[in-house]
Structures are given as C-alpha cells and as structure tokens.
Amino acid sequence: MKKATDFFFDALANKNRFNILMHLRNKEICAGELQKNLGIGQTNLSHDLKCLLNCGFIIMRKDGRKRVYKINTETKGLVDEVAKHVKIYERYLKKCGILKEEKNGRI
Amino acid sequence: MKKATDFFFDALANKNRFNILMHLRNKEICAGELQKNLGIGQTNLSHDLKCLLNCGFIIMRKDGRKRVYKINTETKGLVDEVAKHVKIYERYLKKCGILKEEKNGRI
DNA sequence: TTTATATATGATAAAAATATCATATAATCA
DNA sequence: TGATTATATGATATTTTTATCATATATAAA
Numbered sequence: 148m149k150k151a152t153d154f155f156f157d158a159l160a161n162k163n164r165f166n167i168l169m170h171l172r173n174k175e176i177c178a179g180e181l182q183k184n185l186g187i188g189q190t191n192l193s194h195d196l197k198c199l200l201n202c203g204f205i206i207m208r209k210d211g212r213k214r215v216y217k218i219n220t221e222t223k224g225l226v227d228e229v230a231k232h233v234k235i236y237e238r239y240l241k242k243c244g245i246l247k248e249e250k251n252g253r254i
Numbered sequence: 255m256k257k258a259t260d261f262f263f264d265a266l267a268n269k270n271r272f273n274i275l276m277h278l279r280n281k282e283i284c285a286g287e288l289q290k291n292l293g294i295g296q297t298n299l300s301h302d303l304k305c306l307l308n309c310g311f312i313i314m315r316k317d318g319r320k321r322v323y324k325i326n327t328e329t330k331g332l333v334d335e336v337a338k339h340v341k342i343y344e345r346y347l348k349k350c351g352i353l354k355e356e357k358n359g360r361i
Numbered sequence: 362t363t364t365a366t367a368t369a370t371g372a373t374a375a376a377a378a379t380a381t382c383a384t385a386t387a388a389t390c391a
Numbered sequence: 392t393g394a395t396t397a398t399a400t401g402a403t404a405t406t407t408t409t410a411t412c413a414t415a416t417a418t419a420a421a
Contacts, residue, residue, distance in 0.1 A: 149356060153269060154347035155340045157354075160267030161409080162260060178368060191410060193369050194352060202353075203346035212367050212418040225339050232332050233262045239310035240261035245301060246309075247264070247377080248256065268379080285398060298380060300399050319388040319397050354407080 158202045159225075163187050164195045168226050171205060171218040178214050265309045266332075270294050271302045275333050278312060278325040285321050 159165060166185055170176060176184070182192050196216060199205045204222040208215050218226070233240070240246070266272060273292055277283060283291070289299050303323060306312045311329040315322050325333070340347070347353070 149354075151340045151344040151347050152272065152336075154350060154353050155336070155343065156263070156267035156272070157408085158347065158350065160263035163409085165259065165263070179366090188410075189368075190370085190412080194409095197369075198350055198352035201346060201350040203343050209418090214368070221339065221342055225335065228332065228335050229259075229262070232328065233258045235328055236262065236310050237258040239308060240258050240265065243261060243265065243305055243308040245305035246261050264378085270379085286396090295380075296398075297382080297400085301379090304399075316388090321398070 154202070158198055158204065161195070163191060164199055165226075165229075167192075167195060167199060167216075168204065168218060168222065169230075171216060172223055172226060175215050175217045177210070178216070181216070261309070265305055265311065268302070270298060271306055272333075272336075274299075274302060274306060274323075275311065275325055275329065276337075278323060279330055279333060282322050282324045284317070285323070288323070 159168075163185070166187075167181060170181060170184060178192060178196060181187070181196075182189060185192070187195070196205070196207075196214075200207055200216075203219070205216050205218050207217075266275075270292070273294075274288060277288060277291060285299060285303060288294070288303075289296060292299070294302070303312070303314075303321075307314055307323075310326070312323050312325050314324075
C-alpha cells in the first residue's frame with residue numbers, strides 16, 4: 148500500500164509536472180499557453196494539470212473556455228527549495244554513475 | 255539530455271533511497287543495520303547507498319569491514335522540508351486519482 | 362443549432378526505473 | 392593463507408511510469 152510520501156514524489160518527480168510548477172512560480176497561466184511554452188502534448192498536459200490540481204499543488208479558475216492555473220503558496224516554497232538544492236548538488240548529480248545519464252541510455 | 259533537476263528527482267524520489275535518508279536524519283548507521291531496519295535487499299541497498307553517496311547527499315567512513323553512513327546538513331534540511339509538505343498535502347495526495355493507488359494496480 | 366476552440370478522458374503502447382541474480386572485492390580473523 | 396563477514400558490481404528480468412491515440416465534453420461564437 149502506497150504512503151503519502153510515495154504519492155508526493157510520484158506527483159512532483161515528474162519532469163513535465165515539475166516544469167509546470169516552475170512555470171507557475173510567478174504567474175497564472177492557462178493550459179494552452181503552458182502547452183506552447185513547455186512543448187508538452189495536449190493530452191499529457193491535461194493529465195498532468197489534473198494531477199497537480201487533485202494533489203492540491205495548484206488551483207484553477209475558469210475564464211471563458213480557458214482554464215487558468217496558479218500555484219499555491221506552500222508548493223511555491225517547496226519548488227524554490229528544490230531549485231536551491233539542485234543548484235548546490237548539480238555537479239555531483241551529473242556524475243553519479245548510478246542514475247542513468249540519458250533516458251533509455253547506458254550508464 | 256538530462257538536466258540536474260532530472261537527476262535530483264531520480265535520486266531522491268526513489269522509495270528506498272528516500273527511506274535511507276529518513277533513517278539517517280538523526281544518526282549514523284552502517285549498511286548492514288540499514289538493511290535490517292529497512293528490509294531492503296543487500297544488492298539494492300548497496301546500489302542505493304552508492305547513488306546517494308555519489309550525489310553528495312550522504313557521506314561515508316569505513317570502520318573495520320563496515321561502512322558507516324551519515325546524511326549531510328543540506329540534505330537533512332531538504333528531507334525535513336519534504337516531510338513537512340507531505341504532511342500538509344497528505345489527504346489530497348491519497349485521493350489524486352491520476353497517480354496510481356497501488357504499484358501495478360488500477361486507479 | 363452548427364461549428365470551432367479549449368480541454369478532458371480512458372485505453373494501450375512505449376519507455377524507463379527498480380529488483381534480482383550471479384559473482385566480485387575488501388577487510389578481518391583463525 | 393584460507394575462511395568468513397560485509398559490501399560492491401554489472402547484466403538482465405520485472406515492474407512501473409510516461410507518452411500516445413482515439414474520442415469525449417464544455418464553452419462560446421457564428
């Protein structure tokens with residue numbers, strides 16, 4: 148049985164979803180615009196936004212036929228914290244040797 | 255090409271690896287003891303410890319034929335922060351509906 | 362009230378991560 | 392030195408995650 152921490156990382160440790168959060172750090176954006184900015188396919192984006200929404204990381208309001216998304220305060224704090232840590236450990240992470248260098252690639 | 259953030263989550267968002275960090279939050283432990291406490295297989299544990307070590311999240315010292323591991327300060331801060339956030343969002347995460355409820359299971 | 366735009370849904374294919382297996386090394390002790 | 396304990400390594404099987412496809416719905420405008 149999965150625990151809250153498992154769900155937390157399932158939600159956050161996804162490239163597309165984390166990118167969405169990064170983009171929402173300082174402004175509200177509608178789905179279509181996110182799609183253009185991030186280059187995520189429409190279907191994936193929709194699934195990912197719903198996930199983030201259901202998890203409570205972002206909030207949504209309708210504006211005509213668009214849906215406008217905004218990050219919530221605590222999540223913004225966490226995303227900033229993660230970004231900070233990534234910067235600190237960047238050089239180690241990139242030469243870990245256990246984590247795969249490329250998607251689908253050899254170490 | 256993977257970026258630092260991708261490696262960061264590859265390293266941290268792994269159940270075993272995050273559990274190891276949780277266990278190392280307040281004390282040093284050797285590999286064998288971690289194995290007993292966490293119920294991870296020897297091989298996996300070894301791979302995971304090496305990963306965390308290479309990423310700079312933990313440090314190691316040899317003690318006879320044992321290897322004793324300790325979390326570093328910044329990582330401890332991050333792990334605590336994550337634990338805090340998991341607590342805040344727990345109820346939402348568990349009923350996301352997009353994230354799978356069980357490994358290998360239906361939503 | 363038909364058409365267009367914006368986004369959602371669910372099934373499955375494709376890709377990636379994790380666990381397991383067999384074996385290797387390193388340190389200590391008899 | 393040979394045996395034992397503690398841990399590491401690399402290849403591959405297994406499982407899980409992510410992307411894609413086909414289609415649906417919701418809102419607005421013509």
